[in-house]
Amino acid sequence: MEIIMAVPKKRTSKSKKNLRKTQWKIQASFQAKKALGKAKTVLNKLLNKNFLETTENVASDE
Secondary structure, rough: OOOOOOOOOOOOHHHHHHHHHHHHHHHHHHHHHHHHHHHHHHHHHHHHHHHHHHHHHHHOOO
């Protein structure tokens, strides 16, 4: 039985590394903007729902 050792891979060039990092950052930024937009939508819906409920309660009390 022969023992086979792991061979290190060739070094990645700076330009390839930077391209991959930039692409990852662009995708992460896009996802963050999407998530923030969805969170704002949900928050606005909750606020509007509560606001409408309180105004209806005030109107019925009078």
